[in-house]
Amino acid sequence: MYQRFISLQWKAFYRSASFGRSMGLKIFMAFIAIYFSLVFLTLGIGLYPLLKEAFPEQEPLQIVNRFLLVYLALELLMRFMLQTLPVMTIKPLLSLPILKSKVVNYVLFRSLFSFFNFLPLLLFVPFAVFTGYKTEYSVLSITAWAVAVIGLILCINYLNFLLKKKFADDLKALLPYLIIALALYGLERFDIFSITEVFASGLNYVLEMPFLALLPLLLAFALFKWNQKVLKSRFYLDESLKAKVTEAKSQDFAWLRRFGGIAPFLQLDLKLIWRNKRPKTLIFISLLIMGYGMIFYPQDTYQDLPSVFVFVGIFMTGIFMINFGQFIPAWDSSYYSMMMAQNIPLKQYLNAKAALIIFSIVILTILTTPYVFFGYKILVINIVCAIYNIGINVPVLLFAGSFNRKRIDLEKSPFMNYQGTGAAQWLVGLPLLIMPILIFWVLNKFVSFEVATIVLAALGLLGIIFKKAIMEQITEAYRKNKYAMINGFKQTGE
Amino acid sequence: MALNKQENKMITATNLTKVYGGTKVLDVEHLEIPKGQSFGLVGNNGAGKTTFFSLLLDLIQPTTGSIFNNEITVSQSEAWKPFTSSFIDESFLIGYLTPEEYFYFVGELRNRNKADVAAFLQNFDEFFNGEILGRKKYLRDLSKGNQKKVGIVAALIGDPEVVILDEPFANLDPSTQIRLKALIKKLTAGSEMTVLISSHDLIHVTEVCERIVVLDKGHVVNDIKTSEATLKELEQYFAGAAVQVDEEQQENSFKSEV
Numbered sequence: 042m043y044q045r046f047i048s049l050q051w052k053a054f055y056r057s058a059s060f061g062r063s064m065g066l067k068i069f070m071a072f073i074a075i076y077f078s079l080v081f082l083t084l085g086i087g088l089y090p091l092l093k094e095a096f097p098e099q100e101p102l103q104i105v106n107r108f109l110l111v112y113l114a115l116e117l118l119m120r121f122m123l124q125t126l127p128v129m130t131i132k133p134l135l136s137l138p139i140l141k142s143k144v145v146n147y148v149l150f151r152s153l154f155s156f157f158n159f160l161p162l163l164l165f166v167p168f169a170v171f172t173g174y175k176t177e178y179s180v181l182s183i184t185a186w187a188v189a190v191i192g193l194i195l196c197i198n199y200l201n202f203l204l205k206k207k208f209a210d211d212l213k214a215l216l217p218y219l220i221i222a223l224a225l226y227g228l229e230r231f232d233i234f235s236i237t238e239v240f241a242s243g244l245n246y247v248l249e250m251p252f253l254a255l256l257p258l259l260l261a262f263a264l265f266k267w268n269q270k271v272l273k274s275r276f277y278l279d280e281s282l283k284a285k286v287t288e289a290k291s292q293d294f295a296w297l298r299r300f301g302g303i304a305p306f307l308q309l310d311l312k313l314i315w316r317n318k319r320p321k322t323l324i325f326i327s328l329l330i331m332g333y334g335m336i337f338y339p340q341d342t343y344q345d346l347p348s349v350f351v352f353v354g355i356f357m358t359g360i361f362m363i364n365f366g367q368f369i370p371a372w373d374s375s376y377y378s379m380m381m382a383q384n385i386p387l388k389q390y391l392n393a394k395a396a397l398i399i400f401s402i403v404i405l406t407i408l409t410t411p412y413v414f415f416g417y418k419i420l421v422i423n424i425v426c427a428i429y430n431i432g433i434n435v436p437v438l439l440f441a442g443s444f445n446r447k448r449i450d451l452e453k454s455p456f457m458n459y460q461g462t463g464a465a466q467w468l469v470g471l472p473l474l475i476m477p478i479l480i481f482w483v484l485n486k487f488v489s490f491e492v493a494t495i496v497l498a499a500l501g502l503l504g505i506i507f508k509k510a511i512m513e514q515i516t517e518a519y520r521k522n523k524y525a526m527i528n529g530f531k532q533t534g535e
Numbered sequence: 536m537a538l539n540k541q542e543n544k545m546i547t548a549t550n551l552t553k554v555y556g557g558t559k560v561l562d563v564e565h566l567e568i569p570k571g572q573s574f575g576l577v578g579n580n581g582a583g584k585t586t587f588f589s590l591l592l593d594l595i596q597p598t599t600g601s602i603f604n605n606e607i608t609v610s611q612s613e614a615w616k617p618f619t620s621s622f623i624d625e626s627f628l629i630g631y632l633t634p635e636e637y638f639y640f641v642g643e644l645r646n647r648n649k650a651d652v653a654a655f656l657q658n659f660d661e662f663f664n665g666e667i668l669g670r671k672k673y674l675r676d677l678s679k680g681n682q683k684k685v686g687i688v689a690a691l692i693g694d695p696e697v698v699i700l701d702e703p704f705a706n707l708d709p710s711t712q713i714r715l716k717a718l719i720k721k722l723t724a725g726s727e728m729t730v731l732i733s734s735h736d737l738i739h740v741t742e743v744c745e746r747i748v749v750l751d752k753g754h755v756v757n758d759i760k761t762s763e764a765t766l767k768e769l770e771q772y773f774a775g776a777a778v779q780v781d782e783e784q785q786e787n788s789f790k791s792e793v
Contacts, residue, residue: 290671305643309629316631316673379627382592384616384644384693451631524596531626 042139046147074156081160085167089175102172102186102248106241109190113197114222116161120201124157145272149265152198161194178248185251189244192257199264206271306385306393313372314365317451320372323364327401330360331408338415347490348482350419351497354426355434355477357409361401362430366438367469369394370519374448374530381527388516395435395512402430418490425498429477432504436511441469443518446529545570545697545729546591550600553586553753561586561753563600568731570696573723575744575761576733577769582750584733585623588701591731592621604697620645621699622686630675634667634685637674638692645693652692659688662714679706687715691722698722699731704739712739719743737773741766 092101134144169187173180208215228234247253292315294308314320334353343349356363365372370390373380380390406427413420477497484493504511519526546568553561561583568574576584589595591602593609601608604615621627629637642652656668666681674682683706690698703719704712720743723730734740740747741761749757749772757772759765 305640309632309640312631312636376626376629378592378594378623379629381594382616382619382621382623382627383641384620386613524594527594 042143043147043150046144077160078163081163082167085164086171088164088168089171093175100176102176102178103241103245105168106244107237109193109244110237110240113193116157116194117197117201117204120157120197121204124155124201141273142269145269148272149199149268152202153195155198158194158198162191165190181251182248185247185254186244189247189254189257192254192261195261196257196264199261199268202268203264203271300396302389303393303396306390307397310372310393310397313451319449319451320365323361326364327361327405330357331405333357334409334412334415334419338412338419347418347422347485347493348478350422351426351478351481352474354409354419354423355430355474358402358406358423358427359430359434359473361405362398362434362438363473365401366394366398366435367441368445368449369439369442370526371442371445371447371449371530372451375451377530378527381523387519388512391439391512391516391519395439395508398435398438399431402427402435421494425494425501426477428498428501428505430501432501432508433477434473436504436508436515437472438469439512440515440518443515443522443526446525448530448532543570544568545572545605546731547603548587548590548600549603551587551590551597551602552599553583553590553595554598559753561590563587563753563755566748566755568729570729571723571727572746573719573730573744574732575740575747576731576750577735577737577740577747578733578750579773581752583753584750585701586753587750588621588623588699588731588733591699592619592623594623615697617645618696619699620690620693620695620697621701622683622690622703623699623701625679625682625686627686627689628674628682631673633671633673634677635669637685638689641689641692645695647693655692656688662688662711662718664711680708680711683707684711694728696727697729697731701733702735703732704734704736716743737766737769741769 088105089101092099092104096104165187169183169190172178173183178186225236229236292312294311297304297307297311300307314324334357337343337349337353370377370380406423409423410420412423480500481493481497484496544567546566548563548566551561551563551566552559560581576587578584586595590597591604591609596610601610603609604619607615609615629640632640638652638656639649642648642655647655663684667677667684674685677685683703687700687703690700703715707715716739719730719732722728723743723745732740732744745761747757747759747761747765747769748755749759749769759768
């Protein structure tokens with residue numbers, strides 16, 4: 042039976058509608074995977090000598106033991122954001138004579154082969170081997186230690202799925218746990234009670250009594266069973282079909298009416314953003330990015346490098362532009378045929394999108410004004426960047442949008458969500474961020490700060506002045522690509 | 536088929552073909568639909584009904600030929616949009632709007648203000664059967680049948696001259712099917728509205744359409760002015776098609792046995 046599941050999943054993978062189209066993305070992900078594997082392997086091999094050199098009077102294994110809890114916590118956080126349970130489409134299987142437990146077990150076993158379980162092996166196994174050679178711990182002790190660590194990682198693997206099921210839709214419920222974690226951190230910090238020491242001594246017991254290594258494994262097994270129970274209880278059609286019906290509230294945004302012809306589209310876009318998970322999250326991301334300046338502005342290193350501030354400026358004032366704009370018009374992908382058949386002039390549709398983005402740039406620029414605290418230059422740069430964003434980057438993004446062919450599911454979370462991402466998204470980043478930085482850097486270096494800012498602002502103003510003609514061209518691009526877009530947006534699946 | 540009264544033509548298709556990957560899915564040499572006609576398109580799966588409607592709405596590009604909607608070439612100008620409305624499938628609905636918001640949105644696109652739309656919707660109380668308005672639900676949370684009701688009614692907002700409905704009867708419950716038939720008859724009787732409907736259900740189309748065109752593998756194989764005998768004729772035709780397929784299959788299985 043498991044072989045059949047594997048063959049089913051393999052078919053789902055290479056027969057998916059976008060198999061060829063998303064190949065580039067897969068290759069990119071593969072490179073990232075190889076990169077991280079190498080990093081972890083190097084770290085795993087180098088960890089013992091490095092720690093020995095940095096803290097000669099301490100046992101590297103003891104240091105690792107003390108940090109292991111922090112490591113596991115971080116890994117859990119990472120997994121919570123990135124790793125998902127390997128899903129199978131169970132609907133067609135429900136009516137077939139297949140034991141539910143088989144499907145559930147298959148899904149849970151398969152999660153063991155996740156890349157996230159492979160990475161730590163590269164780190165801990167070489168380290169264990171190294172430690173075994175260099176110290177007088179017996180082979181048995183070291184093996185037991187390695188087994189215990191792997192057991193703990195498997196616990197994290199299954200714990201993550203439980204947490205996800207419980208909290209993915211309700212992040213607020215995580216708050217008490219966060220408070221506990223913070224409290225533990227505080228106790229640790231002020232040397233009142235050290236949870237990491239307790240954890241480390243637990244691992245030391247494993248070194249003394251190797252059979253204790255079974256404990257983490259048993260814990261992992263218990264978590265596996267728990268997962269099994271939870272998944273089995275969800276193995277019903279109504280679980281997946283039962284739509285979470287939220288009571289719809291009618292909103293009007295009547296004040297938008299003063300924008301005339303584009304008003305209905307602005308209203309629609311605001312509803313789109315407010316009522317769907319993925320675009321809604323973008324708002325919060327945009328607000329978070331407002332803190333980006335705090336990373337750069339206070340640092341002395343960057344004070345003589347205003348080009349970096351241009352990057353920060355473009356990014357902060359344009360974060361919503363980048364996040365929302367790169368997927369225009371894919372946000373409307375699920376009803377794009379209607380938009381094309383209805384009485385909607387393309388030009389108005391695009392103008393509405395541009396207006397929304399410009400509105401966001403203005404708001405975000407106002408929000409960045411407190412950074413004037415770090416010098417008037419920063420305020421000037423941010424305003425100039427905003428003008429450049431409005432004049433140049435908005436049309437660039439809209440134009441790039443005419444190459445979008447991929448459907449977007451509005452209700453999915455945007456984290457690690459590559460749905461809708463194609464070559465256009467990667468390519469557009471280049472002119473968006475690099476061009477203004479390059480222009481600014483050259484002029485600032487060889488002429489002066491004033492000239493550099495004036496040129497950037499002038500470019501933006503040119504874009505604003507010729508907006509009408511530029512939008513005309515962009516509309517033409519959308520018209521040309523219309524059929525390919527309609528067809529592309531109809532393809533469901535990854 | 537010669538029709539008696541002198542008519543203005545509304546929709547004309549000439550030399551229209553659509554080829555997908557070497558297969559011709561639509562091949563219509565000449566088809567004219569006069570103004571005010573209720574026009575039915577029937578055919579088995581893959582006959583080209585949706586392809587024809589998609590071409591008419593400029594959602595796909597014809598391989599050859601063109602369609603004129605009120606003398607406007609649909610693939611070259613957008614001027615047909617103000618007087619044409621349609622409901623093809625759920626990709627015509629905006630899932631995160633409530634039905635009311637969707638109606639108002641469509642209304643705005645067709646220059647009807649909120650009051651106009653609200654007054655218009657009052658005519659459909661019976662059709663909606665209390666399941667659409669004021670339910671505080673988003674369109675994505677409605678059942679397939681109720682979504683269809685919303686799509687059909689939205690396509691009627693703003694007095695369009697041409698209304699295109701693809702499979703309007705599918706997914707509707709029996710009462711709503713009957714109400715929809717009455718609605719379409721009311722719309723076309725004595726008005727200039729041209730209604731194009733496709734369906735698998737021969738009884739429904741013969742009841743509401745003045746003229747029925749049968750498509751088979753992209754070709755127009757029959758063009759009938761609806762009369763008492765039409766249903767029989769159509770049933771015979773499709774039964775014949777079924778028998779033909781049966782025979783072919785038998786022949787094939789025979790061959791494979793030998």
